[in-house]
Amino acid sequence: MLDDFFIRALLAGIGIALITGPIGCFVIWRRLSFFAGTLAHSALLGVTMALVFELNIALSVFLISAVIAIFLLQLQTKTNLPNDALLGLLAHSSLAIGLVIIGFLTTIRFDVMGLLFGDILAVSQSDLLLIWGGGIFILIILKIIWKPLFASTINYDLAKAEGMNPDRYNAIFTILMAAIIAISIKIVGLLLITGMLIIPAALARNISNNPVQMSLLSTIGGLLSILIGLFSSLKFNTASGPSIITAALLLFLISLIKIKKFSELKK
Amino acid sequence: MENKKKVLLKVENVGVSMNDKSLVKGVSFEVKQGEIVTLIGPNGSGKSTTAKIALGIYKKIDGKVKTYTNKIGYVPQKISIDWTLPIRVSDFMTLTEELTQDQINIALNLTGVEHLKNKSLSNLSGGEFQRVLIARAISKQPELLVLDEPVQGVDFKGEIALYELIKKISDKMKCGILLISHDLHVVMSATDYVLCLNGHVCCSGTPHHVVQDSKYKELFGDRASNILSLYEHKHDHTHSQDGTIDQK
Numbered sequence: 001m002l003d004d005f006f007i008r009a010l011l012a013g014i015g016i017a018l019i020t021g022p023i024g025c026f027v028i029w030r031r032l033s034f035f036a037g038t039l040a041h042s043a044l045l046g047v048t049m050a051l052v053f054e055l056n057i058a059l060s061v062f063l064i065s066a067v068i069a070i071f072l073l074q075l076q077t078k079t080n081l082p083n084d085a086l087l088g089l090l091a092h093s094s095l096a097i098g099l100v101i102i103g104f105l106t107t108i109r110f111d112v113m114g115l116l117f118g119d120i121l122a123v124s125q126s127d128l129l130l131i132w133g134g135g136i137f138i139l140i141i142l143k144i145i146w147k148p149l150f151a152s153t154i155n156y157d158l159a160k161a162e163g164m165n166p167d168r169y170n171a172i173f174t175i176l177m178a179a180i181i182a183i184s185i186k187i188v189g190l191l192l193i194t195g196m197l198i199i200p201a202a203l204a205r206n207i208s209n210n211p212v213q214m215s216l217l218s219t220i221g222g223l224l225s226i227l228i229g230l231f232s233s234l235k236f237n238t239a240s241g242p243s244i245i246t247a248a249l250l251l252f253l254i255s256l257i258k259i260k261k262f263s264e265l266k267k
Numbered sequence: 268m269e270n271k272k273k274v275l276l277k278v279e280n281v282g283v284s285m286n287d288k289s290l291v292k293g294v295s296f297e298v299k300q301g302e303i304v305t306l307i308g309p310n311g312s313g314k315s316t317t318a319k320i321a322l323g324i325y326k327k328i329d330g331k332v333k334t335y336t337n338k339i340g341y342v343p344q345k346i347s348i349d350w351t352l353p354i355r356v357s358d359f360m361t362l363t364e365e366l367t368q369d370q371i372n373i374a375l376n377l378t379g380v381e382h383l384k385n386k387s388l389s390n391l392s393g394g395e396f397q398r399v400l401i402a403r404a405i406s407k408q409p410e411l412l413v414l415d416e417p418v419q420g421v422d423f424k425g426e427i428a429l430y431e432l433i434k435k436i437s438d439k440m441k442c443g444i445l446l447i448s449h450d451l452h453v454v455m456s457a458t459d460y461v462l463c464l465n466g467h468v469c470c471s472g473t474p475h476h477v478v479q480d481s482k483y484k485e486l487f488g489d490r491a492s493n494i495l496s497l498y499e500h501k502h503d504h505t506h507s508q509d510g511t512i513d514q515k
Contacts, residue, residue, distance in 0.1 A: 029351055154348065158343055161343075209387060211353060211358060213353070
């Protein structure tokens, strides 16, 4: 039979895939993949802050992500540098500051690798509670704001003109992204959470023709990645996080074959 | 006999600047129920900007905008849907409002694109997309319609039909329309009030009044003044290639 730790890993992974599926769609629709990456990088700073001030890690990561998001908005008003440059600046400098601070924390043992790549096999019951509790909360919020958020994603002016208040929903979405990273950092790691947000959504795009379908397929793709990744990491004794992302990539490649068939059928 | 028409939108002395450069300033007008107000002017004269000010899209504006309805339909000048976002015409129709399948069908039928209902938005031609945009804006039965060059890219026959549709909508649904158009011919024949913009209001009034204005002639050239007379005499004669008049 499966060990307890493996079942916990499966449950954690399934929880993460359920959240990143639909949220990931919005991330690529809104061209926020780089932004998600920046938030994930800044999570390292969040974790070190948690260690320095003895805070809850998820809370600290969430707060730092929020600070980075606000800082980005400020930078955008101060300079005309393009967004990708600003995001790169924030991502790498927050990562660097985090690592510099870790250097000062000589008394605390600290597994940087674990933070970068996560350790889904070391998930505790309280972690599970955080993922599922937080995840359900995030999905409920997303369900509530879906329509105005979607309208704002299609066209800011249109949403604003027809009374949708896009600024509010853009802000809520940023907070949701920060929350996802906060609850999943320990499990998937900061380098892989962006992968979980983007790759299942990307593969779903290849095989869908409407937004709801795409978010469902993205969720299914994420779930399959988790299952294939975890079981193969058990079988081949490979690192679990990277195995999940590799599985997602394989699924993405398969979705490309499908699209070719589709276009042939259409002709 | 008729009730006094309800004012839907009132714009008072508005303007907006970007990077210390004024895009448009000192514009005032109002749109009433069942009335078509049209903004005309050369490229870069601030027509779209004025419409966006009226819709509350800009955060910092000079002057005051008062809107007396929240049922607004907007056809923006430009809208690009990224390929990464899969969306069918039917999904787009319900973007800001819940609609029944019947309501969707009727609106699409009015603009002649019912057959495109399940097509992907990204596969439509420019003209088809405009028709879908107009259908979406009218499907929610708005009290105020803001149309920013709604028939761009639509074929000639379709253009006339769509303008007739717009006129019909304003009569039938009693909604007020703020229209931006380059087609002076149509503007002058179907509009109640015209504002001629060029960074500010050059002249404004009824179509009759505006075409007589020297500023209008300056902006659009002498030929533009003939538009109204051309239109009004359209039914009793035709023009041959060399400009002579053939009586019917």
